[in-house]
Amino acid sequence: AQSVTQPDIHITVSEGASLELRCNYSYGATPYLFWYVQSPGQGLQLLLKYFSGDTLVQGIKGFEAEFKRSQSSFNLRKPSVHWSDAAEYFCAVGAGDYKLSFGAGTTVTVRA
Amino acid sequence: DAGVTQSPTHLIKTRGQHVTLRCSPISGHKSVSWYQQVLGQGPQFIFQYYEKEERGRGNFPDRFSARQFPNYSSELNVNALLLGDSALYLCASSFGGTNTEAFFGQGTRLTVV
Numbered sequence: 001a002q003s004v005t006q007p008d009i010h011i012t013v014s015e016g017a018s019l020e021l022r023c024n025y026s027y028g029a030t031p032y033l034f035w036y037v038q039s040p041g042q043g044l045q046l047l048l049k050y051f052s053g054d055t056l057v058q059g060i061k062g063f064e065a066e067f068k069r070s071q072s073s074f075n076l077r078k079p080s081v082h083w084s085d086a087a088e089y090f091c092a093v094g095a096g097d098y099k100l101s102f103g104a105g106t107t108v109t110v111r112a
Numbered sequence: 113d114a115g116v117t118q119s120p121t122h123l124i125k126t127r128g129q130h131v132t133l134r135c136s137p138i139s140g141h142k143s144v145s146w147y148q149q150v151l152g153q154g155p156q157f158i159f160q161y162y163e164k165e166e167r168g169r170g171n172f173p174d175r176f177s178a179r180q181f182p183n184y185s186s187e188l189n190v191n192a193l194l195l196g197d198s199a200l201y202l203c204a205s206s207f208g209g210t211n212t213e214a215f216f217g218q219g220t221r222l223t224v225v
Contacts, residue, residue: 004154034213043116043202044155044216090154099168100145100204100214102154 002027002093006103013081014111021076021106023091032094033074035065038105039087047089050074061085086110114139116205116217124223125193133188133220137205143167144186145214146178147202155202161186162208190222198224 003026013019025031032051036044048059055067065076074091088107092100117136125131137144143162147155157170161180175191184205190197200221204214 036216041221043218044204046213046215049213092154099157099160099170100147100155101157102147104152104154 002031002095002101004091004093004101004103006089006091006106008106009104010107010109012109012111015083016080019076019078019081019085019108021089021091021108023074023076023103024072025074025091025093026072027093027095029095033065033067034092034094034100035059035063035074035076036090036092036102037061037087038090044090047076081108081110083110083112116203116215118201118203118217118220120220121218122221122223124225127193127195127224129193130189130191131193131222133190133201133203133222135186135188135203135205135217137184137186137203138215141205141207141215142184143206143208143212144180144184145204145206146186146188147204148172149200149202149219151199158188193224195224198222 005024034049035047047063050067063078088105090102090105092102094100119134145160146158149155159178160168164180178188180186200219202219203217206212206214
């Protein structure tokens with residue numbers, strides 16, 4: 001069964017600074033990997049996805065993520081954080097079928 | 113274009129009652145999935161329906177059931193509500209094949225008292 005670990009529960013970053021959120025997955029074959037963002041009381045918005053091909057994927061809102069098979073990781077990065085990036089971020093893995101398995105999430109706080 | 117719509121947005125129920133949550137997928141999407149998100153946790157998979165057939169079920173008790181209608185909308189039903197059923201229930205729609213991404217609705221916040 002697939003699973004996802006997000007080691008950081010909460011990250012605080014200054015506006016304009018870079019951000020990196022960690023994600024490690026467990027799955028026996030090539031996974032389908034996703035990053036979602038959730039604002040308080042809202043649903044999930046897809047930031048980016050990896051299915052195959054180039055291991056560095058670009059997403060919306062200036063985010064990117066890199067798939068590293070050797071490390072079973074799919075870390076999310078943004079070079080310069082804006083106050084509006086404060087939210088909860090979820091990494092998810094899919095097995096190419098119907099079910100997504102999510103991590104517990106990382107809450108990002110942006111300070112002025 | 114309309115996204116995934118869920119209704120109601122909030123509701124409060126009493127222990128032991130029954131609840132029905134509704135979801136309308138994005139036009140053209142034939143698959144609907146349901147997730148439960150307890151406060152402070154990531155979403156947990158409950159069901160997926162594709163072309164009106166159940167394709168998968170997560171580790172939830174039989175009190176949880178769902179169905180998909182000919183127009184691809186879906187209902188999630190929960191019987192004999194427990195306090196622990198309090199959560200945000202998320203619906204996601206997709207085209208249903210492999211390599212397809214899921215688009216989530218805003219969710220229904222269920223509070224059981």
